[in-house]
Amino acid sequence: MSAWLEPPDGRPYHALDLRRLSPFCLMVAGPVWSTVEGHYRPVWLAWTVAVLGAGLFVAVVLLAARGRGRAAWLPLAALGALSAAACLGWGADWFYLFPLVGLGCGAALTGRAVPRVLLACTALVALLSWRDGAGIGEIMAFAWGTFGAGAVLAAFLHLHALIGELARTREKLARAAVAEERLRFSRDLHDLLGHTLSVMVVKAEAVRRLAPRDPEAAAGQAGDIEVLGREALTQVRAAVTGYRGRGLAAELDSARVALADAGVALAVEVAEVRLAPETDALYGWAVREGTTNVIRHSRASTCEISLAGGEDGTVLEIRDDGSAQTAPAGGAHGHGLRGLDERVAAAGGTMSAGPRPGGGFVLRIELP
Structure with a gap:
């Protein structure tokens, strides 16, 4: 599961990674093996149905991976119809096509369509397997296999979308926090330097007025300017580390x-x-x-x-x-x-x- 959640390059997975579902088309191996052993006739038709079923599933996955969900509905419907026809004609191993239909529903459908179509497919596979004479255990296995495959995949993709949205929201909040901190720092710096420089200007004017007639008082004002300058440097350094007043x-x-x-x-x-x-x-x-x-x-x-x-x-x-x-x-x-x-x-x-x-x-x- 970690390979699905965390790709090697560190980027979050996107829709193209649905291509990883393609190997599930090998679920047609059961009907193919039974066909090789001669259980299904005519052989050419059984082979055609198996290859067509695998191809339709891969087409659903690839179209969904490219973000073309609506385009994937047609091969998905064709896969469902083909699976139902194969189960009506041959039964037995061909019921393994229905979990592929469930996976296709989870990959290609969104919103309320997912549970509705999945429930319809689950009811259909249960009815067909009951008609084929399967026991309650086999009926439950095929039904839950079909519904579970689609539901788990749909839930995983929904969770993946939420994680992506949370990641984007976190980036936006981080940018907003940086902007707010810049604004705070600019306000602090303006308040600190605006006040201090204004006082220094006043004292400098006092030095200019006092210098001709009272050098000692002018020197005192000049000393105050020096003290203010040192305090301003201290306050600016404090502002850089989060000074608040x-x-x-x-x-x-x-x-x-x-x-x-x-x-x-x-x-x-x-x-x-x-x-x-x-x-x-x-x-x-x-x-x-x-x-x-x-x-x-x-x-x-x-x-x-x-x-x-x-x-x-x-x-x-x-x-x-x-x-x-x-x-x-x-x-x-x-x-x-x-x-x-x-x-x-x-x-x-x-x-x-x-x-x-x-x-x-x-x-x-x-x-x-």
Whole structure:
């Protein structure tokens, strides 16, 4: 059985391997041997029926192997008629042709036609063998031989088709997983570098302003840029190995420093809520993305970050009083907000981002 399931070249078997059924045509050897011993007359007719039966079976198998199931129905019907005629005329050994008919049904037919035709052939061979005077043992042997041959082959081919479909589905899922991982990595990299580079730009501007009048303070800002650059390298390396975020507390600390350097006053109000690790990481990403956009786009003077918890879930809001939308020019969400929206949706939450009625911008995330 393993030779049928696992070919030498490692590829899954396809329909052409039905040609392996061709040697079963040797089941006509019993009638042929009895003909040689002189049990059936006329000899030329018995030989003709035997050769024609074997040829029709091989034709059914080859046509089915080429995927031409409908074309195989004609030789299959001819094989059934020939077998019935031989059993009516001679009986005895010619009943061995009916298992070939059963195999042909399993190879050429599909769907509901398989059990229906097999049951009809089984009833026919049982009736003919009973008419020929066979005992109950022989009747059952020929009947079950005919039905079993076709049913087992049909079940095997159906299982083979299911395995092929599962293999194709697995390949599609693998490709989808790769695409999703690429998307995740691109989001992580954008979030990491977008925030860090924005802070570095702000500090570089501070160095430029302070250098003429306060070299010591400028050197301190330059040192911060060096530290940020090293942290960015560490974070990028971590992203390659599956980095998912530093968490809410760490990002709030980073936001305080970054916003202070940008001249934005920050007010934080975080309720005592116990967050799951995934939620904590996601809120950390939200704070990182929100503060990055405040620094880059809002021209705000104040920013408020609040986290509230309730029975239905938790809500994070990042509000500013800027005169411009906290989003790229054009009003559409940039890569960062789109990526954050995808993360929130994947976690079963909702996200909204837009201008505030009284001015400014608000980013709201609600997670169950």
